[in-house]
Amino acid sequence: MNSELRKAIEQGSLSAVMLALDAGAEIEHADVHGDRGLPLRLACFKGNADIVVELLRRGADIRSPNAHGAGAPIRMAARARHDGIVRLLIEHGAELPQDMKKEFTDTGERRKRGERRKHSYGPPKGLKERRRMLDRRVTYVREVELSEFQWETYFSQSLTKMDAEPQPDHHAEKASLVFERIRD
Known part of the structure; x- marks a missing residue:
């Protein structure tokens, strides 16, 4: 990829991205595996909404595939947990890949994983033992005074x-x- 465009995306500089594109940087540049659309994927992974919008405005393919399948830009935004970028891509016509729909609610937000840890829902699949909250081992410290x-x-x-x-x-x-x- 054009080093000026890549550097501008990594630094999050919209003006530098626009200068690089005006200077002829390829908007659908391929990565080392030959998958086109690297600039948009990188911008989605970095989470800069202004740069993503500018790349889309200039014709970047929102559905460009990579080794993981179609919708690589939305996959990259989801992987980096940029929910705002995911919503932005959906607003611009991107579709959530079928294998990712379980991870997002109807609003497009990633479900909160922390809340599961507060409850005793049981063991992962394949384990026969069930440990309830009461069964978990807890270290107790007791302070005593010696004569x-x-x-x-x-x-x-x-x-x-x-x-x-x-x-x-x-x-x-x-x-x-x-x-x-x-x-x-």
Whole structure:
């Protein structure tokens, strides 16, 4: 692809895109696989609506195919999760490919995936085990207060080691030995 056009699309500069096209950049330039329409696909993936509209106004093919099938520009916008670009392409006559219709609602917005994680709908297909929200393992932390006697009893080995070996930063060393004992 013409490097000025590609650079302008990647930078999101509408004026540079217009200059490159006026200078003769090919609007239906092919990618390395020979699939035409690379500038529009790139603009859709980058999510700049002004550049997409300008490319469409100048004759870019909104239905250009690539290796994944027809409708490559709308596929690229959906892949990059630019719902506004998807709606824009639909308004300009693009059709959602059949395999993508499940991912979008009637308004053209991508369904919200985060909401599924808040509920216990069951395991993915193929798993026989069902884990409900109540069955999930949760780590509980409980804070307890030790008496002086319990502290000395539990950490007596650590305390004798610390007292026998004076260190320049005595408190930090003492704390690290206590934490090491707790971890063990």
